[in-house]
Amino acid sequence: MMSIGIEELRKHAQLIAQLSYPSRCPRYAASVLRSVEELGVDAILLKDVENLNLIGKGFRNIVLVGLREGRRVAVKVRRDDYPEKSTWREARMLELANRVQVGPLLFGHRDPVLVMELIEGPDLTRWLLHKWPSTSEAKTMLLDVARQCFRLDRSGIDHGELSDASKHVIAAECGPVVIDFGSASHSIRPKNLTSFINYLYSRPLDLVRERLSLGEVNRRSLRAYKETYSHESLETLLAEIQLL
Ligand SMILES: Nc1ncnc2c1ncn2[C@@H]1O[C@H](COP(=O)(O)OP(=O)(O)OP(=O)(O)O)[C@@H](O)[C@H]1O
Numbered sequence: 001m002m003s004i005g006i007e008e009l010r011k012h013a014q015l016i017a018q019l020s021y022p023s024r025c026p027r028y029a030a031s032v033l034r035s036v037e038e039l040g041v042d043a044i045l046l047k048d049v050e051n052l053n054l055i056g057k058g059f060r061n062i063v064l065v066g067l068r069e070g071r072r073v074a075v076k077v078r079r080d081d082y083p084e085k086s087t088w089r090e091a092r093m094l095e096l097a098n099r100v101q102v103g104p105l106l107f108g109h110r111d112p113v114l115v116m117e118l119i120e121g122p123d124l125t126r127w128l129l130h131k132w133p134s135t136s137e138a139k140t141m142l143l144d145v146a147r148q149c150f151r152l153d154r155s156g157i158d159h160g161e162l163s164d165a166s167k168h169v170i171a172a173e174c175g176p177v178v179i180d181f182g183s184a185s186h187s188i189r190p191k192n193l194t195s196f197i198n199y200l201y202s203r204p205l206d207l208v209r210e211r212l213s214l215g216e217v218n219r220r221s222l223r224a225y226k227e228t229y230s231h232e233s234l235e236t237l238l239a240e241i242q243l244l
Pocket residue numbers: 055056057058059060061062063074076104116117118119120167179180181182
């Protein structure tokens with residue numbers, strides 16, 4: 001895929017403007033470009049000669065692919081119409097998640113941009129429903145997500161959006177990666193694992209549960225987990241739903 005160096009990019013106002021989404025405001029675009037450069041990004045990937053390669057478009061951000069120290073990275077840029085331009089909080093949450101081996105590695109941030117590891121692969125639901133993984137592959141993937149949720153719970157970070165894991169877990173080649181810590185917060189009652197279980201037991205995954213012969217969730221075990229966040233209560237829960 002084509003890329004354009006930052007120096008070269010400066011000569012193309014039409015491309016620079018795309019850094020400010022959706023309003024193409026020149027001043028905002030210029031500040032994004034400055035941050036991108038300061039974060040050590042050397043080039044940005046293009047879809048074609050006239051367009052940057054947007055790999056994500058959310059309510060709050062757009063995500064581009066950059067080159068940094070010779071490798072591809074995700075460049076997450078606040079939309080110009082999203083009032084919170086600070087990246088400090090999200091960066092802090094992602095940093096804490098990284099400490100327990102969760103989330104894309106954060107390489108740096110400078111308002112209104114975060115640069116992190118680029119995760120490639122389909123979202124979890126798509127992977128489960130359309131890639132037809134074997135039972136053991138699927139269980140390994142789900143178990144890995146559950147254990148990551150547990151680690152987040154134990155570190156007191158609530159991701160905040162894991163009941164829709166389809167949007168926020170990517171099934172990468174080397175395992176699942178939880179993305180988007182934009183809604184994450186400190187919590188003494190984090191709901192990562194319980195949200196993930198809710199996702200696992202939601203309608204869209206009926207077929208998946210059937211194929212994997214997952215057991216029912218025992219309310220009492222769930223309560224025990226919520227009260228203790230203990231390793232034992234986690235293992236009991238995982239054994240009961242037959243993920244082990
Ligand atoms: N590190 C990453 N690697 C690869 N793709 C990513 C990465 N981060 C985000 N994306 C892609 O960009 C999309 C939007 O990212 P993200 O969810 O972080 O932004 P958002 O603005 O918070 O979105 P929303 O408001 O819809 O939740 C994701 O769904 C995903 O497809």
